[in-house]
Amino acid sequence: MNKPLNYAYYPGCSSTGTSLEYDMSSRAVCAALDINLTDVPDWSCCGSTPAHTVDHSLSSALSARNLDQVASMGLDSCVSPCPSCLANLKTAKHRMEDAGFRDKVNNLLDKPADTRVETKSVLQILVEDYGIENIRKKVVKPLTGLVVGAYYGCILNRPAELMQFDDLEHPMAMDNIMEALGATVVPFPLKVECCGASFGIPRKDVVMRLSGKLLDTAHGIGAMALVTACPLCQMNLDMRQNQINKANGSKHTMPIFYFTQLMGLALGLPEKELGIGKLCVSPRNVLDAIDANLKEKAA
Amino acid sequence: MKIGVFVCHCGSNIEATVDTAAVAAASREFPDVVFATDTMYTCSEPGQDEIVAAIKEHNLGGVVVASCTPRMHEQTFRRTVERAGLNRYLFEMANIREHVSWIGKDRESNTNKSVDLVRMATEKLMRNRPLYSKKFDINKRVLVIGGGVAGIQAALDCADGGLEVVMVEKAPTIGGKMAKLDKTFPTVDCSSCILGPRMVDVAQHPNITLYAYSEIEEINGYVGNFEIKVKKKATYVDWDSCTGCGICMEKCPSKKATDTFNEGIGKTTAINIPFPQAIPKKAKIDPDFCTKIQKGKCGVCAKLCPSGCINYEMQDEFVTEKVGAIVTATGFDLFDWSIYGEYGAGRYPDVITSLQYERMLSASGPTGGHIKRPSDGKEPKNVVFIQCVGSRDKSVGRPYCSGFCCMYTAKQAILTKDHLPDSQSYVFYMDIRAIGKLYDEFTRRAMEEYDTKYIRGRVSMIYPQGDRLLVRGADTLMGAQVEVDADLVVLAVGAEAAAGAGELAEKLRISYDSYGFYMEGHPKLKPVETNTAGVYLAGACQGPKDIPSSVGQGSAAAAKVLGLFSKDQLESDPQVSVVDIKRCIGCGKCIQTCPFGAIKEMEFRGMAKADVIETICQGCGICTSTCPQGAVQLQHFTDNQILSEVNALCRF
Amino acid sequence: MKVININLSYNSDFVSQVEEESGQKLNLCYQCGKCTAGCPYTAEYDISVSQIMRLTQTGQKDKVLQSKSLWLCATCESCTARCPNKIDVARIMDVLRHMARREGYTGIRTVKTFWDSFLNSVRSNGRVFEVGLLANYISHTGRFWTDIGLGPKILPKGKIHFKPVEMKGKKEVTKIFMRFKQESAK
Structure with a gap:
């Protein structure tokens, strides 16, 4: 890379808990690729779905506090691994371009916020700023024999005018990364279909139905695993996979990776740094199969 | 000049937001105006009769009608004043509907603006001069662009009416989209059974010359006398001797060429005849897939062709055709x-x-x-x-x-x-x-x-x-x-709109809508005319249409052409540029800027001067604004006439 | 079935309020149903999203704001992404939800309680404290069995903390909520 890549890093609440491994692997992969992430020093919650269901100015105020911090770091762009955080931060910036709305939001804050910074997803900077071909060059342990489907979830690239990333119906960013890592990618037909989002607690039945359909489809196309880029998608498919099996009478044992975890493995990073052990559905068999394939190839 | 002013209510279209009686009253104060009135419908028969009567009673030398756009009724009123014995150019129109009543709600402002427009019109009218058309000969041949069902209908109707027809079709065969259909609604008739005979008629009609696999390169001239440059694209097969036997197609080893006729369902051979009923039934090589053309190896078709018509070196060829009218039937995509x-x-x-x-x-x-x-x-x-x-x-x-x-x-x-x-x-x-x-x-x-x-x-x-x-x-x-x-x-x-519709429109100098469909002369009353004289529309190039509508429009366009050609001579529009040779210094700038090639150099007492060819000049006025001496003037829009309008508007 | 008098039941204030708050023009909707066709939540809705659009267009305020569907929309944006008339349908759903809240509709109690618990957690801690959120949710719904089975699975993985992560500016966040409450009371 010619130019050093520097970003403010907004981890989002789930990275301190249920998506610990996404945070760990995102940091590890960026470090391995010499991408500098500096944590937003005193970041707070973006408000996620609940805030925007109450009021748009409340939602934007919660996000604007964070954008303002990024601006004061002297960096012009911020990355977040989480699509929900990303959507909120981007929506706040976009809506606050309207003066009336900006005043309404600034009214809720201690001081008017500078919300001019761009926010991108970790996936977007890896694909657009770092580049697939550069990733390909860094692969030391190809994922030979791994048959994987890429699941993007609903808001990583929607709405298009706001997110401005990848194809609306058939995004390819993760597919292309997986292919560069040496995996066999099977086209996943429900790439942008919703998993049930945050209804896991209040309406579990919804998640059972929607995430169940995703797992059935992934199984149907012969995927050994799915890769995701969203904490909520990953949690619904991984942590709730047993619940789904029980509710739907299915027998899935499908590992659900964060794409950064598989990247880390291919870059030769140790499993521990990538939080592989923190996945609920054990990926052991799948990972062993990759190792076996590698050995066979070497021999 | 004694001038009469007629201010139209257009029902409530104008009267609702313009005080037409006040406009008429104000007009009476203008110099030369001897008569002014407001009328309910000036374009109606009693409305026109009122104009004729006023001309006779007040011995008027010119008339202003304040009503709608000249595109709507200028011709109507020109004929009216002519009936009363005035030259048709001693008439002016003030557009107080489209430019006033339809776009503003304030009655007082609208009335004031209308008065201004009428004042401008009278000032111009005072400087108008009688103008007379000239007659010119026309070429009674017609060009039909596009060989789909609309174009076929137009061509056959014209040819049966005794006209010589030149048909230019972009694809290797005529038939258009209809030839690709299996059956047609609502009768479930076999499409090729009803279209096929018409296609054969085109091929066999003594009055029709068909250029298939050809495109329009250039169009020059004007109604009655167009000159068309046609590009015959290289087929790599001499169509004069090709019999359409199909042996080349059977033996061609390159079988992965795009099958355009079959819409990409399946593949075809590099040398192919689109389908068995193709007109003309001639083979053509797709150079992208021909191994001989691409790699210099193969040549199977040339070896097997019984009439020896394969020519791998063939180049595009250009021919020129002279016609008097054009029917555009380029369809859709x-x-x-x-x-x-x-x-x-x-x-x-x-x-x-x-x-x-x-x-x-x-x-x-x-x-x-x-x-x-x-x-x-x-x-x-x-x-x-x-x-x-x-x-x-x-x-x-x-x-x-x-x-x-x-x-x-x-x-x-x-x-x-x-x-x-x-x-x-x-x-x-x-x-x-x-x-x-x-x-x-x-x-x-x-x-x-x-x-x-x-x-x-x-x-x-x-x-x-x-x-x-x-x-x-x-x-x-x-x-x-x-x-x-x-x-x-x-x-x-x-x-x-068909691919390339925009480029063709520019060559034809006709307009198209924001989707690329060609604009008809009037959405209700001139469905097959365009705003360029002598250019007509048929079929889906004007907007999506089914087969019966396309055929109907094809016949309508043919009727228009036959009507146009029913006269041996056409009248030229006298609103053209004229050169004052006393002022002309022969610099030639007008010759360079004229987009129609209507100005040529001539010699006058040993000096170079510009000369306008009246029948080619379209009256666009570019030469008048180019001429450094003010020697070129557009008749009916002279500098003096336009300045008098400006002065009427900017009085203070 | 109730007969609806189209002109008498048309609540024009409601229609203009929805248009103003969402920035969308309701008359653009021609009822093609593509939003409903793509909505992953249709199976759970009491009124499909295209019918919510129709009822909103025709000013049927009560029927719309009573709908459970408003509380089940996950803002997945598939309606917005595919609308042939480029209507931001998801934003309209969001705005209707705001109005339903303001008018005191609960919709689906568990969903509203979950969202409220989430925001309570953010208000107190500046960030979401998952265990606290769950405890708050359970205490309000009495659903003590919620996800209890997941405990043994994720506890050993260190994904659950029993104390909120401390952040400096949590008071700033609390103040955002306080000011929002004051503004809404106006």
Whole structure:
């Protein structure tokens, strides 16, 4: 890379808990690729779905506090691994371009916020700023024999005018990364279909139905695993996979990776740094199969 | 000059927001105005009679009518003053409808603006001079651009009426979209059985010269005397000696060429004849796929051709044709549906277009008339039709209705059942538009007799599930999300302006709408004329049309051409530039800037001077603003006339 | 079934309020149903999203704001992404939800309680404290069995903390909520 890549890093609440491994692997992969992430020093919650269901100015105020911090770091762009955080931060910036709305939001804050910074997803900077071909060059342990489907979830690239990333119906960013890592990618037909989002607690039945359909489809196309880029998608498919099996009478044992975890493995990073052990559905068999394939190839 | 002013109410169109009586009263104060009145409908018979009477009674030398746009009624009123014995150019129009009453609500301001417009018109009229047309000879040959059903109809009607016709067709065969159809609605007639004989007539008519696989390179001239440069694209086969025997096609080893005629269903050979009934039935090489042309090896066709007509070195050739009128019948193209990611954007082989399906249904098509899934060649059980793909969809920039998709979808559903009695068809629709004769009865038959399941709603997703496709849509009448397991999905893809329509319009100097469809002279009253004299429209180039409408318009365009050619001479428009040779210094700047080549250099007493060829000049006025000496003046729009209008407006 | 008098029941204030708050023009909707066709939540809705659009267009305020569907929309944006008339349907759903809240509709109690618990957690801690959120949710719904089975699975993985992560500016966040409450009371 010619130019050093520097970003403010907004981890989002789930990275301190249920998506610990996404945070760990995102940091590890960026470090391995010499991408500098500096944590937003005193970041707070973006408000996620609940805030925007109450009021748009409340939602934007919660996000604007964070954008303002990024601006004061002297960096012009911020990355977040989480699509929900990303959507909120981007929506706040976009809506606050309207003066009336900006005043309404600034009214809720201690001081008017500078919300001019761009926010991108970790996936977007890896694909657009770092580049697939550069990733390909860094692969030391190809994922030979791994048959994987890429699941993007609903808001990583929607709405298009706001997110401005990848194809609306058939995004390819993760597919292309997986292919560069040496995996066999099977086209996943429900790439942008919703998993049930945050209804896991209040309406579990919804998640059972929607995430169940995703797992059935992934199984149907012969995927050994799915890769995701969203904490909520990953949690619904991984942590709730047993619940789904029980509710739907299915027998899935499908590992659900964060794409950064598989990247880390291919870059030769140790499993521990990538939080592989923190996945609920054990990926052991799948990972062993990759190792076996590698050995066979070497021999 | 004694001037009369007539201020029109246009019913309430003008009167509602303009005090026409006040405008008339104000006009009476203008210099030279001896008579002014307001009238209910000036264009009506009593309205016109009032003008004639006033001219005679007050001995008027010129008339101003303040009413609508000159495009609407200038000709009408020119004829009126002529009836009363005045020269038609001693008339001016003030547009107080489109420019005033329709765009402003304030009665007082509108009235003031109308007074200003009338003042300008009278000032100009005072400086108007009688002008007289000249007569010129015309060439009674007609060019028809496009050999689809509309163009064929126009060409045959003109040829049967005794005119010589030149037809230029872009594709290697005439027949257009209709030639690709299996059957036609609502009669389920075999398309090639009814079109085929017409195509043969074109080939055999003594009055028709056909240039297939050719394009319009350049158009010069004007109504009555156009000069057309036609590019005959290289076919690599000498068509004069090709007999269409097809031996070359049988033996050509390069079998992966794009089969344009069959809409990409299947492949064809590098040297090919589009289909057995092609007119002309001649072979042509697709150079991108010919190994001889690409790599210098092969040459099988040249070895086997019994008439020795293969020529790998052939170049494009240009011919010039002189005609007096042009019928544009360039048709439409299908909307590129791959923009719809939710329908797979072309990823799924069993999602096809309606025109691909026609080729599949056709006995002379690539599957021999058998309905087969492109993916595995199996017969489908459930066939899903999706309407309005690229029609009535603002998000893809196509808000208009393509008009014929509802009908051909019903036809395809009926044919599907005929071909595969065990199949079941489903149609997702928004509204059924069946406004032709026997059309609604036809769509009802698809439902009542052929048990086609019509589902009112759009489809949001198509995705593979096992070896079938899952189509997820809405049934808004049921208020539900619905899913259909489909073996084959047929998209009723909408119509858009033909590729290259814009470039051709520029050559023809006709206008087109924001979607590229050609503009008719008037949406109600001049449906086949354009605003360029001598250029007419037929078929879907003007807007999506079904076969009967296209044929009707083809005949209408032919009638217009025959009407135009019923005279031996045409009158030229005297609103052209004239050169004052006393002022002209012979610098030649006007010659360089004239877009029509209407000014030539001449010698006058040993000095170079500019000279306008009246019949070529279009009256655009570019030369008048170019001339450094003010020596070129556009008649009826001289500098003095225009300045007097400006002065009338800027009085203070 | 109730007969609806189209002109008498048309609540024009409601229609203009929805248009103003969402920035969308309701008359653009021609009821093609593509939003309903793509909505992953249709199976759970009492009124499909295209019918919500129709009822809103025709000013049927009470029927719309009472709908459970408003509380089940996950803002997945598939309606917005595919609308042929480029209507931001998801934003309209969001705005209707705001109005339903302001008018005191609970919709689906568990969903509202979950969202409220989430925001309570953010208000107190500046960030979401998952265990606290769950405890708050359970205490308000009495659903003590919620996800209890997941405990043994994720506890050993260190994904659950029993104390909120401390952040400096949590008071700033609390103040955002306080000011929002004051503004809404106006």
